[in-house]
Amino acid sequence: MRTSSNAPASPQPAQAAREIITRHGGRVTRTRVAVVEALQGSTQPLSHEELGAALAAIDIPHDRVTLYRALDWLVEQGIARRIAGSDRAWRFEMVRPHSHRHAHFHCDRCGQVICLEGLQPSSRVNLPDGFHLDRAELVLHGACATCGIQGLTPETTDED
Amino acid sequence: MRTSSNAPASPQPAQAAREIITRHGGRVTRTRVAVVEALQGSTQPLSHEELGAALAAIDIPHDRVTLYRALDWLVEQGIARRIAGSDRAWRFEMVRPHSHRHAHFHCDRCGQVICLEGLQPSSRVNLPDGFHLDRAELVLHGACATCGIQGLTPETTDED
DNA sequence: ACGCTAATGCTACAATGTTGCAATACCAAT
DNA sequence: ATTGGTATTGCAACATTGTAGCATTAGCGT
Secondary structure, eight states, X not given: OOOOXXXXXXXXXXXXXXXXXXXTTOOOOHXXXXXXXXXXXXXXXXXXXXXXXXHHHTTOOOOHHHHHHHHHHXXXXXXXXXXXXXXSOEEEEEOOGGGXXXXXXXXXXXXXXXXETTOOOOOOOOOOTTOEEEEEEEEEEEEOTTTOOOSOOTTOOOOO | OOOOOOOOSOTTTHHHHHHHHHHTTOOOOHHHHHHHHHHHHOSSOEEHHHHHHHHHHTTOOOOHHHHHHHHHHHHHTTSEEEEEOSXXXXXXXXXXXXXXSOEEEXXXXXXXXXXXXXXXXXXXXXXXXXXXXXXXXXXXEEEOTTTOOOSOOTTOOOOO
């Protein structure tokens, strides 16, 4: 609801999205193209709600289920990545080569998730036996600049 | 549903829980005592479902709402901490002095969350202007020993 | 242009979490 | 120990997020 990258009427950039979809053996549909474009146009993970708004903005009649399934497919194909927000809503981001490992900032006020490129979790960890590690993610909790209020989370009393 | 620390019939240990609750100016109720005990008795974050099972096991008639509110209060008081699981269910753990910063392993199969003491996220991060950091959490994604299957998440193709 | 089938778009449903309010039980004062 | 005020509970109803089934639509190869 803050992303202003809703490709207004640009049929050309859509090619990149179409190609990605085709390369993965999927059918190029309005929904998928629009979702990929929205994801590509945003530097931050987007929720279903935000994606839905993006689709509505470019006049694509869709319902929640279709969006869910388009996203599911993208995740399945390794095109997008799903991350859990501070609220219990999924957010999605493109899997970009240079962003394999980066941190996410979760605003505990508005629930927004923000990518922090350049931050890498320390990857040297030893898991218990039988555990398989897929990826590590550094999650920072706090308040984003917009919410900016402090002292609302009494459960964290250490400031180190 | 896997925690076997359901204080069967031990009225004594309950004292510790009662004291914690009293110290925070709350009324000592069956539900709160049982929840605190369950949380204290577990080394891993527990979901509402698991907590509910624990309460049922010691014959405390409760409903979901009561449990939710007891948990809310504990989090408000800084007694417990709420963390978002890989599924969209909250998990809770006691806020222990020596566990302020530790990693969480999320099994993407069963959704279970496991604490990994001894692991600390690198805390030196520089956030954008206006951002306020409450706490950092290192989240590891993968499969736990029980699920143990690999290759189910095509979105992660790097194994470094 | 045609046909096969993936993908959509309904509707209905499941799981998780929240709100309002009357009844209950905790705790303190008598 | 009884009583009373009020924090908590417990119920019912609702909100949000995500899923399942299935008939219809639309991609894409022929």
